[in-house]
Amino acid sequence: MQPAVTANHDVVIEIGGLPIEVQTTDAEFERILRGRYYDYIKRDVPSQFSLQVQLTNPESFDPDADAEVWLEGREWKLQRGDFRANWNPAERCGKVFQSANPYSIDAVLRIVHTLMLAPEGGFLLHASSAVRNGKAFVFTGLSEAGKTTMARLAPSDVSILTDEASYIRRTGGHYCAYGTPFAGELGEPGKNISAPIEAVYFLKKAAENRIDEIDPAVAIQRLLRNILFFAHQKEMVRHVFESACAFVAAVPHYQLSFFPDQRVWELIG
Amino acid sequence: MDLTEMYLTQSPDIAARTLGDDTVIMSTIDSTVFMLNSVGTAIWKSADGTTPLSTIIHESVCSQFDVTDEQAFADAKEFIDKLVGHGILSISESPVPPRQAL
Numbered sequence: 001m002q003p004a005v006t007a008n009h010d011v012v013i014e015i016g017g018l019p020i021e022v023q024t025t026d027a028e029f030e031r032i033l034r035g036r037y038y039d040y041i042k043r044d045v046p047s048q049f050s051l052q053v054q055l056t057n058p059e060s061f062d063p064d065a066d067a068e069v070w071l072e073g074r075e076w077k078l079q080r081g082d083f084r085a086n087w088n089p090a091e092r093c094g095k096v097f098q099s100a101n102p103y104s105i106d107a108v109l110r111i112v113h114t115l116m117l118a119p120e121g122g123f124l125l126h127a128s129s130a131v132r133n134g135k136a137f138v139f140t141g142l143s144e145a146g147k148t149t150m151a152r153l154a155p156s157d158v159s160i161l162t163d164e165a166s167y168i169r170r171t172g173g174h175y176c177a178y179g180t181p182f183a184g185e186l187g188e189p190g191k192n193i194s195a196p197i198e199a200v201y202f203l204k205k206a207a208e209n210r211i212d213e214i215d216p217a218v219a220i221q222r223l224l225r226n227i228l229f230f231a232h233q234k235e236m237v238r239h240v241f242e243s244a245c246a247f248v249a250a251v252p253h254y255q256l257s258f259f260p261d262q263r264v265w266e267l268i269g
Numbered sequence: 270m271d272l273t274e275m276y277l278t279q280s281p282d283i284a285a286r287t288l289g290d291d292t293v294i295m296s297t298i299d300s301t302v303f304m305l306n307s308v309g310t311a312i313w314k315s316a317d318g319t320t321p322l323s324t325i326i327h328e329s330v331c332s333q334f335d336v337t338d339e340q341a342f343a344d345a346k347e348f349i350d351k352l353v354g355h356g357i358l359s360i361s362e363s364p365v366p367p368r369q370a371l
Contacts, residue, residue, distance in 0.1 A: 241286075
């Protein structure tokens with residue numbers, strides 16, 4: 001009698017040039033992944049990173065709850081009511097326990113990417129970003145500052161990378177922004193492209209449009225408020241801080257006061 | 270507590286960067302971020318554990334900024350209380366020897 005064979009329904013999801021193979025034996029979960037990340041699914045791309053997903057019943061389901069992330073030995077532990085996961089940076093692999101839904105794996109991917117980016121000086125930023133004329137522009141600020149508004153107002157020659165979580169990666173002394181599937185209120189994944197970052201704008205709604213220079217120390221302080229990092233562990237916090245300082249030193253930062261109509265884009269690019 | 274002969278030491282559980290006259294500090298314990306202005310930066314940079322606060326105030330603050338010792342101490346106390354409360358600075362009644370490199 002032949003042993004039962006469990007089919008592989010693995011999917012490689014590449015974000016920011018970092019492909020992660022999400023391993024599952026569940027065809028329905030594969031369908032969910034392909035539906036959510038379709039523009040970021042890669043075929044025939046070798047992946048050095050993997051996440052094995054074990055489908056379970058969650059203790060609770062609150063995708064808006066904060067995730068806890070902590071280091072145990074050399075392995076990161078990730079936990080929220082709807083998932084448990086671990087990630088071993090040295091082994092480049094991890095395991096996820098969740099139900100068959102896209103929100104849990106989405107949160108895990110965000111967290112794992114922040115853990116991968118931090119030692120390299122990169123990070124996820126609570127920001128929208130877009131490419132115009134081959135250059136990336138990042139728009140950041142607290143809730144209701146206008147991140148999604150900037151994305152909605154973008155003219156047709158602008159490609160939106162994200163309206164929610166900007167992916168910033170450092171290569172040498174240069175920084176690039178990458179499209180991500182992490183959608184905000186716009187409800188759409190970003191274009192899967194990348195470009196060198198020309199400028200970062202801290203948003204402020206105003207009666208008229210203007211760009212003002214800001215002090216580097218103020219830029220670092222504001223940037224740190226908006227960097228997405230979940231692991232409040234000393235070494236990781238230092239990485240994030242140093243990354244913010246290096247980023248501000250390398251990329252111009254401005255305050256963009258704007259009236260929310262399309263004319264603001266006349267100042268960009 | 271008479272601050273004048275106290276000694277300030279920077280916490281090891283922080284990340285900090287001075288840019289021009291300002292300093293940004295992040296606690297590695299709870300990720301809180303602080304921004305110090307020029308006066309705060311002057312005090313912060315002198316918080317070496319061996320310089321009494323009276324000397325810091327007189328030489329680093331009063332000599333550079335147009336304030337009296339009394340005003341400088343009053344402002345410094347508020348600033349120091351805040352940073353000590355968040356574990357960014359520690360304060361002691363005697364000098365703190367420098368950390369030995371391992």
